[in-house]
Amino acid sequence: xLFLFFWLLALFFxxxxxxxxxxxxxxxxxxxxxxxxxxxxxxxxFLKLTNIKSNSLLxxxxxxxxxxxxxxxxxxxxxxxxxxxxxxxxYVYSNYHLHPSGLFWPWFLVAFLFFINSFSxxxxxxxxxxxxxxxxxxxVLGFFIFLLAGNLFDLSRDKMRGALYILRHxxxxxxxxxxxxxxxxxxxxxxxxxxxxxxNSKILIPPQGYPWPQTGNKAYLQYFLYPRHLLNGQEKEAxxxxxxxxxxxxxxxxxxxxQLQYGxxxxxxxxxLEAQRIIYKLDxxxxxxxxxxxxxxxxxxxxxxxxxxxxx
Amino acid sequence: MLVFLGILLTxxxxxxxxxxxxxxxxPLERLGLSYVLGVGLLxxxxxxxxxxxxxxxxxxTLIILLVSIILLLILTGKSLKSYFYELKTLRKFPKLxxxxxxxxxxxxxxxxxxxxxxxYWPVADWxxxxxxxFRAKLFAYTGGMEEGINRxxxxxYPLLISLADAWIYLLGGDNxxxxxxxxxxxxxxxxxGAIRRIGSRKMALLxxxxxxxxxxxxxxxxxxxxxxxYTIYLVMGAIYLYFWLVRKEVRYLALSGLMTGLSTWxxxxxxxxxxxxxxxxxxxxxxxxxxxxxxxxxxxxxxxxAWKIYESQMxxxxxxxxxxxxxxxxxxxxxxxxxxxxxxxxxxxxxxxxSWYLIFILFLVIIxxxxxxxxxxxxxxxxxxxxLNFLLLLVGTYIFSFHYSVWERIPGSAERMSMFFLPMFLFxxxxxxxxxxxxxxx
Numbered sequence: 001x002l003f004l005f006f007w008l009l010a011l012f013f014x015x016x017x018x019x020x021x022x023x024x025x026x027x028x029x030x031x032x033x034x035x036x037x038x039x040x041x042x043x044x045x046f047l048k049l050t051n052i053k054s055n056s057l058l059x060x061x062x063x064x065x066x067x068x069x070x071x072x073x074x075x076x077x078x079x080x081x082x083x084x085x086x087x088x089x090x091y092v093y094s095n096y097h098l099h100p101s102g103l104f105w106p107w108f109l110v111a112f113l114f115f116i117n118s119f120s121x122x123x124x125x126x127x128x129x130x131x132x133x134x135x136x137x138x139x140v141l142g143f144f145i146f147l148l149a150g151n152l153f154d155l156s157r158d159k160m161r162g163a164l165y166i167l168r169h170x171x172x173x174x175x176x177x178x179x180x181x182x183x184x185x186x187x188x189x190x191x192x193x194x195x196x197x198x199x200n201s202k203i204l205i206p207p208q209g210y211p212w213p214q215t216g217n218k219a220y221l222q223y224f225l226y227p228r229h230l231l232n233g234q235e236k237e238a239x240x241x242x243x244x245x246x247x248x249x250x251x252x253x254x255x256x257x258x259q260l261q262y263g264x265x266x267x268x269x270x271x272x273l274e275a276q277r278i279i280y281k282l283d284x285x286x287x288x289x290x291x292x293x294x295x296x297x298x299x300x301x302x303x304x305x306x307x308x309x310x311x312x
Numbered sequence: 313m314l315v316f317l318g319i320l321l322t323x324x325x326x327x328x329x330x331x332x333x334x335x336x337x338x339p340l341e342r343l344g345l346s347y348v349l350g351v352g353l354l355x356x357x358x359x360x361x362x363x364x365x366x367x368x369x370x371x372x373t374l375i376i377l378l379v380s381i382i383l384l385l386i387l388t389g390k391s392l393k394s395y396f397y398e399l400k401t402l403r404k405f406p407k408l409x410x411x412x413x414x415x416x417x418x419x420x421x422x423x424x425x426x427x428x429x430x431x432y433w434p435v436a437d438w439x440x441x442x443x444x445x446f447r448a449k450l451f452a453y454t455g456g457m458e459e460g461i462n463r464x465x466x467x468x469y470p471l472l473i474s475l476a477d478a479w480i481y482l483l484g485g486d487n488x489x490x491x492x493x494x495x496x497x498x499x500x501x502x503x504x505g506a507i508r509r510i511g512s513r514k515m516a517l518l519x520x521x522x523x524x525x526x527x528x529x530x531x532x533x534x535x536x537x538x539x540x541x542y543t544i545y546l547v548m549g550a551i552y553l554y555f556w557l558v559r560k561e562v563r564y565l566a567l568s569g570l571m572t573g574l575s576t577w578x579x580x581x582x583x584x585x586x587x588x589x590x591x592x593x594x595x596x597x598x599x600x601x602x603x604x605x606x607x608x609x610x611x612x613x614x615x616x617x618a619w620k621i622y623e624s625q626m627x628x629x630x631x632x633x634x635x636x637x638x639x640x641x642x643x644x645x646x647x648x649x650x651x652x653x654x655x656x657x658x659x660x661x662x663x664x665x666x667s668w669y670l671i672f673i674l675f676l677v678i679i680x681x682x683x684x685x686x687x688x689x690x691x692x693x694x695x696x697x698x699x700l701n702f703l704l705l706l707v708g709t710y711i712f713s714f715h716y717s718v719w720e721r722i723p724g725s726a727e728r729m730s731m732f733f734l735p736m737f738l739f740x741x742x743x744x745x746x747x748x749x750x751x752x753x754x
Contacts, residue, residue: 140746151522
């Protein structure tokens with residue numbers, strides 16, 4: 001009965017956290033869900049190792065109910081992440097008020113019933129053991145199960161996200177995948193730069209730091225723009241002799257992040273430039289070209305493009 | 313097709329090297345070892361070839377590989393036959409319990425997932441784009457290192473990862489990510505073999521399951537970072553060192569030297585290679601047997617020093633091993649700043665130890681359970697290896713904190729760097745007498 005009590009408690013708390021948030025139990029009871037889960041596994045294995053017959057471990061009603069519970073939770077554990085993938089992040093919580101990843105623990109607890117009821121533990125050396133040995137043994141085995149379940153929980157929550165994209169877009173192009181991996185805004189800008197600059201050009205890029213974590217990081221950016229040569233500028237001045245360095249283009253980069261670093265703010269370059277023309281990036285790969293010098297205007301927001309210099 | 317053939321030749325090369333060392337290991341472990349040795353040593357030979365004038369081209373790499381294979385075949389004709397015979401015996405699939413079937417099912421599922429994921433997603437991980445894979449593309453594109461060196465941010469990390477990626481590009485592949493899934497697969501096989509040597513099949517399967525489901529290890533099977541290969545080389549280097557000490561088979565020592573050497577060919581700034589060297593040196597002092605340390609150094613030193621010498625010649629003496637040791641010693645010997653020690657301990661606890669969480673707790677539980685006869689346990693030596701590594705982590709971070717002003721701002725890097733502790737904890741746990749007894753088949 002003690003096992004059943006802990007099992008029900010763990011199931012209840014794990015469901016509670018599924019419908020509220022992770023850490024809810026710890027906040028209100030000062031005992032973490034992990035503790036209840038571990039105690040359930042430990043106790044289940046202890047009773048199993050002491051060779052108590054399976055039928056007396058679980059009441060009949062649970063033996064009957066475990067299959068429908070298992071099937072229902074398995075279905076929900078697949079269904080909710082799928083519909084989240086088909087809509088947007090947090091879709092399930094905003095519509096059904098539950099965290100899809102939280103269903104893992106109720107599912108695992110039900111699966112654990114099958115484990116202790118169906119699998120033979122005769123593989124373990126339990127003969128001729130004292131009670132204290134069985135306590136230690138079940139403690140370690142319970143810990144193994146808890147560790148394994150914790151690992152699987154982490155994998156199902158964090159590491160399997162890419163799988164849903166693969167299922168939805170099995171034949172996505174390289175560009176589509178890079179838009180997902182490197183960020184749509186940044187990657188579209190890369191395509192824009194590549195389309196509007198020659199491969200042997202020299203480009204001045206923003207200083208390294210937020211809000212330009214990607215466009216200001218020379219080492220990172222050159223992966224995409226090679227064989228073009230890149231040079232970091234400063235925020236409020238070029239920082240290099242544009243004529244001497246034969247700079248062909250200066251990036252017009254608002255910044256791909258809202259985070260700031262080293263006192264930088266969005267919008268670059270924050271200095272005027274004599275230019276041959278300015279190629280503004282519009283939506284997608286659309287562009288607008290003006291034949292004028294570049295005058296920095298702090299009122300203008302979200303500008304992206306290229307400033308073409310006359311370095312002759 | 314060419315990529316497949318290239319990988320196959322690489323594995324055959326690694327297999328022949330492992331047969332030359334002629335160690336008796338489980339056929340599955342040898343398969344994993346073959347891949348890991350093949351990739352490590354082929355990239356090292358590509359680098360040595362480059363130093364003597366062979367550019368990074370498909371033809372040159374194939375020549376290096378084929379010449380090496382032919383030479384090794386001459387040395388290992390018979391043992392190669394016996395290996396294939398061993399593999400044949402694996403076809404008789406053992407009768408598995410439902411629990412074992414379930415574990416294998418999960419293992420295979422995870423390995424397939426990692427492989428599909430790697431084949432699908434292109435290289436997009438930050439450090440891979442900024443360094444490892446960028447260098448690889450330049451190697452394949454220009455056939456040399458000059459372009460990469462001229463563009464800056466080239467040194468600091470040895471070339472194993474970049475040359476492994478370059479090898480795939482030279483073979484006509486456009487996405488080298490699967491190389492890391494194969495590393496992951498190879499690690500699972502090697503870990504299985506290592507645990508199987510001392511325990512039951514169920515125990516080895518559970519150990520591998522816990523290894524491959526460890527989130528950081530699994531995640532690194534799908535990204536082009538140095539951390540997973542580094543973990544594999546360093547951990548297996550330590551495990552083979554342990555088997556040398558326990559079984560007194562000197563061939564394990566050679567393999568340990570090779571694997572630890574290859575760990576420095578993956579990441580060279582961390583000092584963890586010192587641990588194995590200290591153990592071998594301590595053995596030499598204790599037993600007065602110089603041959604052991606000579607054999608170890610014969611396999612370890614050429615790999616460790618080749619890149620270090622090249623790097624210090626090209627980028628300055630600050631990269632040489634002697635310079636790094638002298639800087640480290642001078643930092644420690646100028647007096648210990650206890651406030652900084654406290655800061656470092658807090659930093660390591662928050663960013664490294666807390667990330668180990670359950671495995672670390674289990675590791676401590678196992679130590680506690682066998683505390684009475686801790687020193688008499690066979691795996692006590694492995695506990696020393698782990699402890700020495702932890703000491704190096706502590707001292708290394710302390711020294712690093714004086715030479716890098718923003719040392720506290722890169723917690724992710726510290727966590728990744730310490731990833732190798734997780735399989736080490738697992739190995740210690742599964743080699744403990746207590747766990748072995750739980751899973752014994754008597």
